[in-house]
Amino acid sequence: MKTSIATVSISGEFPEKLAAIAAAGFDGVEIFENDFLAFDGSPADVGRMVRDHGLEITLFQPFRDFEGMPEPLRSRTFDRAERKFDIMQQLGTDLVLVCSNVSPAALGGIDRAAADFHELGERAAKRGLKVGYEALAWGRHINDHRDAWEIVRRADHANIGIILDSFHTLSRKIDINSIRSIPKEKIFIVQMADAPLIDMDLLYWSRHFRNMPGEGDLPVVDFTAAVAATGYDGYLSLEIFNDQFRGGSAKAIAADGHRSLIYLGDQVRRNPDASTLTMAEMPERAAVKGIGFVEFSADEADAENLEKILKALGFRRTATHRSKKVSIFEQGGIRLLINTEQQGFANASFAVHGTSAYAIALMVDDAQQAFSRAIALGADPFIQQVADGEVEIPAIRGVGGGLIYLIDANSELGRFAEIDFRPATDDEKIVPTHLQHVDHVAQTVAYDEMLTWLLFYNSIFEAHKTPMVDIIDPAGVVRSQVVENISGTLRITLNGAENRRTLAGHFIAEKFGSGVQHIAFHTDDIFATAAALRANGFQPLTISPNYYGDVEARFGLDPDLTERLKADNILYDRDDHGEYFQLYSSTFGEGFFFEIVQRSGYRGYGAANAIFRIAALKKALRPEGVPKL
Numbered sequence: 084m085k086t087s088i089a090t091v092s093i094s095g096e097f098p099e100k101l102a103a104i105a106a107a108g109f110d111g112v113e114i115f116e117n118d119f120l121a122f123d124g125s126p127a128d129v130g131r132m133v134r135d136h137g138l139e140i141t142l143f144q145p146f147r148d149f150e151g152m153p154e155p156l157r158s159r160t161f162d163r164a165e166r167k168f169d170i171m172q173q174l175g176t177d178l179v180l181v182c183s184n185v186s187p188a189a190l191g192g193i194d195r196a197a198a199d200f201h202e203l204g205e206r207a208a209k210r211g212l213k214v215g216y217e218a219l220a221w222g223r224h225i226n227d228h229r230d231a232w233e234i235v236r237r238a239d240h241a242n243i244g245i246i247l248d249s250f251h252t253l254s255r256k257i258d259i260n261s262i263r264s265i266p267k268e269k270i271f272i273v274q275m276a277d278a279p280l281i282d283m284d285l286l287y288w289s290r291h292f293r294n295m296p297g298e299g300d301l302p303v304v305d306f307t308a309a310v311a312a313t314g315y316d317g318y319l320s321l322e323i324f325n326d327q328f329r330g331g332s333a334k335a336i337a338a339d340g341h342r343s344l345i346y347l348g349d350q351v352r353r354n355p356d357a358s359t360l361t362m363a364e365m366p367e368r369a370a371v372k373g374i375g376f377v378e379f380s381a382d383e384a385d386a387e388n389l390e391k392i393l394k395a396l397g398f399r400r401t402a403t404h405r406s407k408k409v410s411i412f413e414q415g416g417i418r419l420l421i422n423t424e425q426q427g428f429a430n431a432s433f434a435v436h437g438t439s440a441y442a443i444a445l446m447v448d449d450a451q452q453a454f455s456r457a458i459a460l461g462a463d464p465f466i467q468q469v470a471d472g473e474v475e476i477p478a479i480r481g482v483g484g485g486l487i488y489l490i491d492a493n494s495e496l497g498r499f500a501e502i503d504f505r506p507a508t509d510d511e512k513i514v515p516t517h518l519q520h521v522d523h524v525a526q527t528v529a530y531d532e533m534l535t536w537l538l539f540y541n542s543i544f545e546a547h548k549t550p551m552v553d554i555i556d557p558a559g560v561v562r563s564q565v566v567e568n569i570s571g572t573l574r575i576t577l578n579g580a581e582n583r584r585t586l587a588g589h590f591i592a593e594k595f596g597s598g599v600q601h602i603a604f605h606t607d608d609i610f611a612t613a614a615a616l617r618a619n620g621f622q623p624l625t626i627s628p629n630y631y632g633d634v635e636a637r638f639g640l641d642p643d644l645t646e647r648l649k650a651d652n653i654l655y656d657r658d659d660h661g662e663y664f665q666l667y668s669s670t671f672g673e674g675f676f677f678e679i680v681q682r683s684g685y686r687g688y689g690a691a692n693a694i695f696r697i698a699a700l701k702k703a704l705r706p707e708g709v710p711k712l
């Protein structure tokens with residue numbers, strides 16, 4: 084398998100696109116005619132630029148409205164084809180993509196189209212070129228790859244083949260098993276695109292909403308497995324028309340694209356039915372067993388405030404680092420670290436983002452394997468000097484440039500706290516609050532980064548994404564999507580902010596980028612937790628009293644329960660699987676907060692309550708950034 088991407092898929096001027104495509108690690112590039120026309124270099128210049136980047140031109144496209152034309156249009160299309168052939172020879176590519184005719188002038192008929200292709204094949208052969216035919220989902224007569232294949236078969240010419248495009252096949256729900264019987268040498272190239280399921284006109288959907296394989300909802304793995312079952316082992320070439328990508332960062336979109344293909348190939352490679360795909364092996368997606376720790380970077384003053392909040396939340400200092408200014412706070416199975424080092428990455432992160440949860444550690448079965456998978460998928464490794472005898476924890480860069488540490492129980496990584504730290508205790512009365520584990524970590528990102536991070540997590544870790552939900556903030560909409568595993572030991576909520584007046588938008592604007600905005604802890608008894616919090620002097624976020632009348636009516640709650648919820652500022656939700664109770668802290672700094680949940684079978688994240696707690700959090704957000712305790 085080799086990787087390619089069409090220039091139309093990413094933003095920028097032609098040279099910028101090429102540089103990003105090459106940097107992301109692609110083997111080839113499809114030259115989209117408009118990108119070439121808008122560029123002022125000659126075709127030979129373009130070919131040279133591509134090859135100077137170490138790339139191959141996989142094809143030139145599209146050539147439109149060719150087959151089935153009546154005279155005199157027919158002669159004109161052949162003349163047009165000869166002109167394209169001239170350009171291809173100067174570019175240095177031997178394949179052109181002909182997409183099915185959409186012209187009202189086109190005549191139908193499989194044999195007529197086959198005859199046209201036979202003649203085009205003769206002309207292409209004279210120049211050593213090849214022609215691939217692709218069925219557009221909205222083609223006038225041909226809109227199904229099975230019909231395109233029948234035309235190619237009847238054209239019966241070595242220089243004429245079919246081009247498959249996952250979007251056109253999957254958007255029309257065409258049986259993908261029909262691909263398996265196509266001889267592999269007649270598949271000239273395979274274009275890949277995914278898309279979110281949206282009920283809309285096919286052409287509009289295709290031209291504006293395609294996304295990278297794995298970012299959408301189409302069965303692209305099954306499609307690719309059917310292709311691989313033919314023995315095809317050539318290029319998988321991304322062709323992504325997406326409004327957001329056109330305006331995004333060329334470098335980031337190209338990197339996502341490359342990751343998506345490697346992830347796709349790896350999934351297909353593991354399918355015994357499709358074992359022909361050759362690519363580098365990598366470990367399987369890592370199963371996450373839980374959140375090992377969350378680490379904050381802070382300066383001394385903020386650290387003092389944060390420690391007060393943690394203690395009010397029932398956490399105790401249990402250890403301090405042997406060589407660094409780092410403390411561990413613990414409760415139940417939860418570990419929180421506060422790092423006030425004046426040098427190193429934590430300090431650099433503090434300098435940019437202020438006090439923040441800049442690192443999370445994920446517990447996996449084998450940290451080195453998870454790390455090597457992440458690297459194979461293009462993640463950036465993070466390496467920091469450690470003192471002699473201290474544990475070097477493998478890490479990669481995550482959201483907002485923060486860190487994801489990988490730890491396991493089978494190596495010394497699982498004992499980093501005993502090896503690198505000394506036991507410590509504070510002489511204070513702290514009432515335990517029954518918090519047991521991290522339920523979820525919420526990361527706020529710019530809306531146009533959502534797909535990047537969904538793909539990042541899902542490709543490296545054993546996880547799936549939930550459908551996107553809209554969170555209504557008084558100042559706008561925030562889109563929320565969750566990366567989680569089946570057992571619930573990995574739950575990361577990604578909130579995409581579009582404007583800076585929302586709580587999420589304010590957070591990333593003021594923190595200079597994406598990051599962890601809240602951490603939710605789980606308790607088995609929210610009322611016992613609320614009572615213990617009260618004893619510790621913790622002040623929960625005050626929820627509007629109007630909320631409680633509504634929630635009582637909506638769920639038919641016992642008025643006694645409603646009273647208890649109200650007294651403790653607890654929010655309530657329920658789904659078919661169980662109940663959910665939520666209690667919030669006030670905000671810290673530019674909108675960071677803690678959440679406490681009791682999840683009894685419930686599978687969601689309290690989206691229906693978000694509007695109420697966001698309103699309350701915004702009220703509590705104080706400009707001077709002093710925590711309210």
Ligand SMILES: O=C(O)c1ccc(O)c(O)c1
Nearest residue numbers: 145182217248289290322
């Ligand atoms: O939207 C289009 O016109 C178009 C053109 C060429 C393709 O390969 C394709 O999949 C779509």
Ligand SMILES: [Mg+2]
Nearest residue numbers: 217248274322
């Ligand atoms: Mg296509």
